Amino acid sequence: MTDAAKPPLDLLIAAPRGFCAGVDRAIQIVELAIERYGAPVYVRHEIVHNKFVVDSLKAKGAVFVETLDDVPDGVPVVFSAHGVPKAVPAKAASRGLSYLDATCPLVSKVHRQAERLVAAGRHILFVGHAGHPEVIGTFGQVPQGHMTLIETEADAESFVAADPDNLAFLTQTTLSVDDTAAIMAVLQRRFPSIVAPKADDICYATSNRQAAVKAIAAQVQLVLVIGAPNSSNSLRLVEVAEREGTPGKLVQRADDLDWAWLDGVGAVGITAGASAPEVLVRELVDKLATRFTVTEREVETTRESIAFKLPRELWAA
Incomplete structure (x- = not known):
């Protein structure tokens, strides 16, 4: 034409x-690990959710796997930008694997908040999407039963608190700002003493x-x-x-x-x-x-x- x-x-x-800065950092970590240790470098889960990026890193010598069981002994492993449950680095250490954590620092900040809130005796309502790696990683920072997933306003309305005065909420970093604000408004109306994050978790x-x-x-x-x-x-x-x-x-x-x-x-x-x-x-x-x-x-x-x-x-x- x-x-x-x-x-x-x-x-x-x-x-x-x-x-974003977290993705940039995660990709650099994989590239520098290949440069420093030589190929292959194993990566647990897609380093970031983009096929073009993943394929580019595969071509340079990265091998992507879903569990540490797929990582052979004696090779370095990188954890994805989405974060992992605490059990994953613990298992890597027990196997003597050297690992690099490419978790986005803003996700790591949410992990530390979760630990502090549970240590203070609060039950956490975590606003996020079931099955997302970031949600799985955050739930894996605290003992089971200390966190409840809230996906929708309806979930926020129906949640029954064992101790309404000892609640806190955190959110996945990649949510809709508007949807999350609506869910937070429900939680704060139902539980006026709920502890909010010091800073907005949405990155x-x-x-x-x-x-x-x-x-x-x-x-x-x-x-x-x-x-x-x-x-x-x-x-x-x-x-x-x-x-x-x-x-x-x-x-x-x-x-x-x-x-x-x-x-x-x-x-x-x-x-x-x-x-x-x-x-x-x-x-x-x-x-x-x-x-x-x-x-x-x-x-x-x-x-x-x-x-x-x-x-x-x-x-x-």
Whole structure:
């Protein structure tokens, strides 16, 4: 199709988008571990929820497994950015495995809060999604029975407290800001003395990416979110667009784009979940440019400058 024959398409690209500091750090940890120890380096669970990133690291010598039983003796193992139950590093240590913990520092902060609250005699209501690795990891920081999962407002309404005056709540870091606020409001109405986190548990990157989608959703007819179907923060970005009244579609790669979505559409918003690299954004823009005369505009709602330190064992590398 000649450029003259291509219909116009306005692209509003959300900023911030894509990699957050925790994901950046986790990927660096795997790359530096391969550099320092040589391949293969084993990684328990996907380091981050993005197939492109995982495949790139596999090509460099990373081997991804779901349990430590799949890790042979004498090789280093990395724990994913989502965090792991305490039993996992304990088992690694008992086997004499050297391990590197790539848990996002903001997730680790929630783990420490959970330990302190249980030590203070409080029962924790944890707002999150059942089965998500971050939830499994956080539950694994405290003895069984000291934490209850709350997924919805209905769960918050129906929870029966054995000791209503000794409750606290924490949240998964990758939740919808709006949904979580509604659940917290129910808990605080039902249990006025419930202890809230000192700082918001939902991480800065999740909040920022959701705010950026809100800023563009009203100006476009479709929001495309680059991310994996098992990425909590990416799925929440689709929901944020939908809540603003704009259709949202999740795509892992540009090839997932369905041209039928763009019938009658003159303006499209693009963002990327915290595990999706910028190269995938450019790939999607290039794909759209094959059929449209694209005009690109970045809409920046805030600027991020956070960086997290690498584990001490990798400083030399």
